[in-house]
Amino acid sequence: MFKKIIFALFFSSLTVSTSALAAKKNDGSHIQPDNYYPRVKIETTMGDVVVELDRRRAPITVNNFLRYVDKRSYEDTIFHRIVPGFVVQGGGYNTDFDGKSNFPDIFNESGNGLTNDLYTIAMARQNEPHSANRQFFFNVNDNESLNPGRDWGYAVFGMIVEGEDVVDAMSEVETEYSLRLSANNVPIEPIVIKKVTVLPPL
Template sequence: MKRILSALLLLVGAHASAAAPDIQKDNLYPKVEMQTSMGTIVVELDRTRAPITVDNFLNYVVKGEYDNTIFHRVIAGFVVQGGGVGPKMDMKKDGKTIVNESGNGLSNAVGTIAMAREGDPHSATRQFYFNVADNTKLDPSPRRWGYAVFGNIVEGLDVVQAMSEVATGHNATLNWQDVPMAPIILKTAKLLPVK
């Protein structure tokens, strides 16, 4: 019986370690390349300031969860948001919510990437946004939680700015405003190798 139990525990342990994705836990500033229908964007993430948020985002990246999604909310002079909706306006499955790491010293400045959330400050899961303006009103204050910034664009800010200027309107499927009239596709998101 002990042999069977030992073998079973080894098998479970091997399966768990094989299933764990490589998110470069020792890399404090991992980079992710996003191939979109409007061009390439590279973001550098800051694990020193937002370790939980970076790990959460990278888990979605390495599992291919962002591939073939759309940027579904675009507001000129404000944000470009994506990560949770497919091209047929299908909502992607959310993982667990994460702790809000706003107040980490990173501001919602132009060219940064941050986590979208609902009214609950700890409700972020998979959706993210790019700031296309200095949105300091999204930063925390003594009276409210902010939106957690976890990196910045190091290549392709012009691509994101162009995204922010596309025509948008109401989408009847999701009953949302600010949806691009022509879909902006996030074709792939991949974790770049450490250099």
């Protein structure tokens, strides 16, 4: 009888541990877990962009991004900030300029050795260094000012491998001041993210 009780307790703890592990893995790390360089296709109203993510150097950031992709949370969001010769930023608002819900903020991996060079993808954030959650941007220039120095920089987590011309075209659209966002550099004609998918490993 005693052995049966011990076995039942062991089996129960094993089940709890497995459930806890499964819950923990819902952070994006479960998506192509053995692939250090997953590729993601971003389909927009201006064309498609494929990015190769660097999970080896930016594991927290890549897994976070893949988590939003997995939840289809970037679909029907917009690129709401376009600064020519600087950045194309999006992923945070829908077409009505309503902010999308987000997972908790992540640790800033800006010191990973990746720099904000032309055609890289990086995380947007507030002034607080560890405040990134879902918004990202494409660098449309070599933006050394966004790299870490005396202060925390902006974490780069991949690069564009297809669709550089699409991002260049995005960076040149006409923008205006938006009363809804209380911000400049908002495209007059919305650039919408229609679909984001993780591509099969190469």
